[in-house]
Amino acid sequence: MIHTTTIRSELDIYLKKTGLTINQFAEQSKINSGTLSTIINGKRPIAMQQLDRIVSAMGLPEGSYYELYADECFAYPLNWRRLKPFLFRCAELDKLELIQRVIRYMTDNLTYVPLLFDAAEELFNQGKNTAAAIIYEAVAESEKYQHSERLALCHYRLFTISLNQDQELNLRAATKFEGFVERLDEVDQLDALKDLANTYLSLRQWDKVDEMAEEMGKKATIQYNLIFNQTSRFDKDLHKKPKRPLFLYIIYSYLLRSAVCDEQGDYEQALSYVSLYSDLSWVREDSEEALRLKQEFAMLAEINTCLYQLMMGQVEVLPQYINYIELREAEILPALIKIVQAANTYNIDIDNILEKFESQISALAVKQADIGTYTDQVTADRYTRFLSGLSLYYLRNQRYDIGINTLLNSLVSAMEIHNERSILYCVKMFEKFRDVTSIEAKYRYKILISEVPM
Template identity: 25%
Template sequence: MRPSILKSLKPDIIVEMLEIAFLFENWDKLLNTSDILYSYAQCIYEERQFFKAKRLPVPHVNMARPLVYYYGFSHLMRGIACQKQGQYNRAREYIDKYAELGWMEDLGEEGMQIVEEFRFLARANGYALDILSGKTERLAEYVVFLKNNPEELLPGLDTILQAALRHGLSVDDLLDTFAEQAAEFGEYEDAGNVSHYYSYCHHLALYHKQAGRQDKALKYAMQALILAHQSGNDRNFKKCMALFESLREGADEEQIRQYEERLRGCLLEVHQQLV
């Protein structure tokens, strides 16, 4: 993309596009849009360095955050997209890039704070990547990290459940350890945490199904279905329907009633949209 086009972009709108792509699990779009944000940040940084070298006034660019944020966020989203697609080596490369952004010049106090925030995220996501890729010996260290950083607990437990499903681990004791905190996950209202909570419920249902605990599997399958419906994510809703149907034989009348009521509500919404 030509520099003139890149400089005309609005980075905060690109950030919003990335957040939407993440919520709807559109990993290809997440990766492609992250590439655009990175190219924008690189273009602006190189222009600033050029004007400084020529001892000319640096052109003002309308950005809500310091430039380092867009660098870091582009790498963060690239890493997430690669991780979700199972490309762990590429994901690690991007984690390494936003783990240390202190090389940028003229960061200022706010910029340095952003550098520290991305350094923390790199540590958290590095643990997650290790656990998912089979380095389960790091699980105990990751648990200590989650205890010390409760804001990472929801995505952290979701990661642990995914690793348990992938590598055949039993994490019952660990789930019991965090049961009190996990009971509060349903109180989150922001879109990012609701998305994490859906994923957590879905993987928890699969984990209990794998362990032969039908009642618990049904409970969390229904919760995931409700969250997918509330978020308007049709793909996730279909996944939850398939999961519930695979468990339907063990469901009681009340669970089936709630499930069918939810489906009727969805059909009504579709009908109203068509009228």
């Protein structure tokens, strides 16, 4: 709806009320008096910077008259040089409804779709994800019947922006985006597959993790051979570069697939994948990041060799495994999950290990940080799994009070990330040990269960 009030009429009222001349106000607003006169007389549209100066000189809050400015933008022929700064200022001031209003009007003209997409990319790179998402949604809607790379990129960005601690929403986002991966540029596909694999990893969708990892490894290997095969005429200087060194996508696929085998209890196959990223003599990249990654994966290979041997029952490697991970902050949580699992499987006493890492465990309870290779939702899910495994360790050893308390903490963590599988596990375990549960714990459980969405 077009307002009858205009910025010019508001400015005119202000000048009359204050008794200021155009020259005086021009001095206050740092706008040329001639320019200001033509603006007031309606002979020239107001630029974004000029509006902000006018608002400031009038002593009004930032963002005042933006609704009126949107009306005035559409009163003249559309001008991207005016509209783009307006969108960015709205993003800075969190005026999201105005962005939606402007975008709805602009997408009626499909010639503006590429410009809007580029603006969304700029906002995304600046970390203004909410504003960027509004534009991506509009661009995707405008091109929903196209099979364009731009459409796929919009869905990729929306997938990335939507990831959070809610596992149900993450699953929906991953499922929605997966069908657009093949429409992306070949290089962008690598990052998309990596992000999807990490998301499915946090959701413990192991078949999907393996599928995404295998596809990522294949695509990365093809590109690697094209670029680094000396007999090829492929011009690597003109080739689009991935975000990370290309070899990383190959060896990360091996790391993910070994994790799948680990989860399935196939430790022999897991060790075979470890061997594929333990020898990196074939890697041609020699950047500082590449050298760092090679060293990191060489160490990961040693750590995971120890891990899978431990999971096969070779308990004697446990001290060596502890030595490997105690100085590697990113590996402590996943290592503790596996140590607890091994303890529950082979009846190992790990009290001294839990005591050794007591401070790190307490820190995780306070803040589940985004650490290491994996994303935040992976870490949150791992913490939930650690608590549930630890509760079983205590309960199996008839230490019921601490076991039940740890189980309820796991339930809280599972509820925070909306992990239905973990919630059901906690409920099942609590009911199994209800007879040895204190009155206080039963009351806490009752309160928690009442908060579980049905």
